[in-house]
Amino acid sequence: xxxxxxxxxxxxxxxxxxxxxxxxxxxxxxxxxxxxxxxxxxxxxxxxxxxxxxxxxxxxxxxxxxxxxxxxxxxxxxxxxxxxxxxxxxxxxxxxxxxxxxxxxxxxxxxxxxxxxxxxxxxxxxxxxxxxxxxxxxxxxxxxxxxxxxxxxxxxxxxxxxxxxxxxxxxxxxxxxxxxxxxxxxxxxxxxxxxxxxxxxxxxxxxxxxxxxxxxx
Amino acid sequence: xxxxxxxxxxxxxxxxxxxxxxxxxxxxxxxxxxxxxxxxxxxxxxxxxxxxxxxxxxxxxxxxxxxxxxxxxxxxxxxxxxxxxxxxxxxxxxxxxxxxxxxxxxxxxxxxxxxxxxxxxxxxxxxxxxxxxxxxxxxxxxxxxxxxxxxxxxxxxxxxxxxxxxxxxxxxxxxxxxxxxxxxxxxxxxxxxxxxxxxxxxxxxxxxxxxxxxxxxxxxxxxxxxxxxxxxxxxxxxxxxxxxxxxx
Amino acid sequence: xxxxxxxxxxxxxxxxxxxxxxxxxxxxxxxxxxxxxxxxxxxxxxxxxxxxxxxxxxxxxxxxxxxxxxxxxxxxxxxxxxxxxxxxxxxxxxxxxxxxxxxxxxxxxxxxxxxxxxxxxxxxxxxxxxxxxxxxxxxxxxxxxxxxxxxxxxxxxxxxxxxxxxxxxxxxxxxxxxxxxxxxxxxxxxxxxxxxxxxxxxxxxxxxxxxxxxxxxxxxxxxxxxxxxxxxxxxxxxxxxx
Numbered sequence: 053x054x055x056x057x058x059x060x061x062x063x064x065x066x067x068x069x070x071x072x073x074x075x076x077x078x079x080x081x082x083x084x085x086x087x088x089x090x091x092x093x094x095x096x097x098x099x100x101x102x103x104x105x106x107x108x109x110x111x112x113x114x115x116x117x118x119x120x121x122x123x124x125x126x127x128x129x130x131x132x133x134x135x136x137x138x139x140x141x142x143x144x145x146x147x148x149x150x151x152x153x154x155x156x157x158x159x160x161x162x163x164x165x166x167x168x169x170x171x172x173x174x175x176x177x178x179x180x181x182x183x184x185x186x187x188x189x190x191x192x193x194x195x196x197x198x199x200x201x202x203x204x205x206x207x208x209x210x211x212x213x214x215x216x217x218x219x220x221x222x223x224x225x226x227x228x229x230x231x232x233x234x235x236x237x238x239x240x241x242x243x244x245x246x247x248x249x250x251x252x253x254x255x256x257x258x259x260x261x262x263x264x265x266x267x268x269x
Numbered sequence: 270x271x272x273x274x275x276x277x278x279x280x281x282x283x284x285x286x287x288x289x290x291x292x293x294x295x296x297x298x299x300x301x302x303x304x305x306x307x308x309x310x311x312x313x314x315x316x317x318x319x320x321x322x323x324x325x326x327x328x329x330x331x332x333x334x335x336x337x338x339x340x341x342x343x344x345x346x347x348x349x350x351x352x353x354x355x356x357x358x359x360x361x362x363x364x365x366x367x368x369x370x371x372x373x374x375x376x377x378x379x380x381x382x383x384x385x386x387x388x389x390x391x392x393x394x395x396x397x398x399x400x401x402x403x404x405x406x407x408x409x410x411x412x413x414x415x416x417x418x419x420x421x422x423x424x425x426x427x428x429x430x431x432x433x434x435x436x437x438x439x440x441x442x443x444x445x446x447x448x449x450x451x452x453x454x455x456x457x458x459x460x461x462x463x464x465x466x467x468x469x470x471x472x473x474x475x476x477x478x479x480x481x482x483x484x485x486x487x488x489x490x491x492x493x494x495x496x497x498x499x500x501x502x503x504x505x506x507x508x509x510x511x512x513x514x515x516x517x
Numbered sequence: 518x519x520x521x522x523x524x525x526x527x528x529x530x531x532x533x534x535x536x537x538x539x540x541x542x543x544x545x546x547x548x549x550x551x552x553x554x555x556x557x558x559x560x561x562x563x564x565x566x567x568x569x570x571x572x573x574x575x576x577x578x579x580x581x582x583x584x585x586x587x588x589x590x591x592x593x594x595x596x597x598x599x600x601x602x603x604x605x606x607x608x609x610x611x612x613x614x615x616x617x618x619x620x621x622x623x624x625x626x627x628x629x630x631x632x633x634x635x636x637x638x639x640x641x642x643x644x645x646x647x648x649x650x651x652x653x654x655x656x657x658x659x660x661x662x663x664x665x666x667x668x669x670x671x672x673x674x675x676x677x678x679x680x681x682x683x684x685x686x687x688x689x690x691x692x693x694x695x696x697x698x699x700x701x702x703x704x705x706x707x708x709x710x711x712x713x714x715x716x717x718x719x720x721x722x723x724x725x726x727x728x729x730x731x732x733x734x735x736x737x738x739x740x741x742x743x744x745x746x747x748x749x750x751x752x753x754x755x756x757x758x759x
Contacts, residue, residue, distance in 0.1 A: 122459040175669070186609050211338045212432070243331070
């Protein structure tokens with residue numbers, strides 16, 4: 053018994069992909085800035101700052117995104133106004149991303165050989181100059197695969213925004229399913245759309261990582 | 270500045286603990302079966318049967334490139350639509366098993382590929398049967414090498430279990446949803462639950478560490494010997510194939 | 518004449534390993550000092566302490582009037598006076614040879630790009646690599662990379678240059694080109710301290726040779742010391758070849 057799933061439904065789904073992308077890009081951009089700050093704090097010689105960043109990373113990485121989402125959503129609502137789901141989801145994803153990206157990038161910076169730091173500082177460059185001119189340019193090559201890999205995770209995580217009512221791809225699927233109840237078809241399609249978004253990025257990340265491994269051998 | 274009032278939550282602490290226990294149970298079940306599934310798929314993918322390899326690739330890539338929420342909807346509502354109504358716990362555990370299986374398969378595969386060809390050849394020349402080679406020479410050192418990546422993945426899975434609340438499975442997040450609608454103390458409830466997840470994470474990390482110490486005696490022996498000699502222990506090459514955030 | 522480098526009774530331990538047990542020496546302006554000794558004798562550690570890559574537990578170090586052991590020492594000032602060349606060259610792989618040399622000139626000495634380039638080309642010519650300005654480090658041989666490393670430090674016009682076993686990682690046929698550059702530097706009057714295994718070079722070019730043994734200065738002398746060692750330890754060291 054097919055029928056019920058019309059081209060209007062299909063268009064509705066496809067349009068919602070736009071919102072998935074908006075949320076993804078927003079979270080990635082803001083989370084990236086946050087992650088950079090977290091990374092700097094984590095590698096700081098100031099112990100209190102490094103510890104604070106560690107606690108932040110461990111805390112965020114230790115709780116489910118869904119819970120973080122609820123905390124942000126209800127936390128913002130405490131002030132009385134109904135926060136648009138996009139803002140709440142964007143904020144939650146940004147916090148989540150900053151912790152993960154900060155940790156990834158910290159790992160990449162720390163993987164840079166200590167002699168590079170020594171050589172630079174012995175040329176009288178400041179720590180910040182060393183970071184900016186010597187370490188980060190080299191670390192970026194190493195950081196690209198896991199960063200793109202995280203972007204894939206991020207796109208998938210935007211699906212959770214559906215729980216607080218934001219109409220992105222998953223929510224659109226739920227709405228359609230609630231009216232015509234053909235879950236295999238609808239969620240299969242939804243899954244396929246996510247796949248189309250994510251798979252190319254996954255492959256790109258994988259091929260970059262392969263190239264890195266070959267050149268490192 | 271608003272004020273946080275945790276007092277209405279006190280009477281619910283048994284409920285919270287029950288939720289935490291259910292989450293732990295669900296995760297452990299999924300990890301157990303998911304690990305087995307992952308091992309099977311890892312070997313199947315390496316077997317020289319193109320059809321099998323193709324199926325494994327499709328399975329792994331499909332799971333890794335779609336959100337867990339969609340996977341669980343597909344499984345639960347999809348099966349319901351053809352008349353198969355599963356209990357929510359089983360459905361959630363099954364979805365988690367399938368999800369974990371795909372990630373574990375890739376992690377284990379990377380471990381298997383890092384086994385030096387020479388060791389496999391030596392084992393073959395000793396006349397060891399294929400399955401013994403697979404178990405002793407390939408799988409055991411691989412698991413040791415990828416153990417950190419595996420434990421990270423399992424932790425991520427525990428967090429993904431929160432998503433099971435969306436099909437009304439009984440676990441910690443579902444409990445949180447109920448309690449907050451009872452007490453109207455939404456923010457406090459989720460903060461408490463967040464703390465509980467952190468505690469669960471710690472417990473799992475501890476268990477994982479203890480299991481690792483017990484299983485991988487070689488590593489422990491090397492590390493203790495290095496410590497006694499006053500040197501830093503050798504950093505055995507780790508195979509890091511986990512992409513942080515992966516699972517959901 | 519005031520010494521450029523004054524090392525006074527320095528002690529240094531790594532954990533329970535007492536590496537430097539009271540080392541003292543001075544380097545006058547224009548002098549070239551070679552430090553020899555078995556691995557573990559502490560010679561590299563002593564060198565690294567001078568540029569504060571390691572901190573000492575006891576004693577004093579003074580470089581161009583700057584107290585290196587002072588916890589509040591101005592490291593940037595110190596490192597503008599001291600040039601250091603490492604065993605593993607440590608060139609910046611993402612920059613060309615020229616950019617490697619220009620980096621500190623532009624960002625520390627705040628030179629314009631043209632001024633920096635001029636100086637860079639100058640020092641490159643000095644080490645015989647003028648035509649390799651646009652190459653990347655990975656395209657050069659070990660000996661060439663090490664010469665670029667020397668040029669990079671030299672470009673900053675340091676008052677003293679430290680060389681930490683700079684030929685030890687090179688194939689034998691490549692050490693000659695590096696040693697030639699160092700000999701030229703010495704002839705130009707650069708104050709130099711080298712930790713080295715090149716005995717023949719040390720005997721020929723160094724003004725003074727310091728032999729270190731188990732964290733202490735064991736013997737000091739000029740090149741003749743290597744032909745007629747006074748202590749049995751130095752004799753054993755020379756007999757063993759290294």
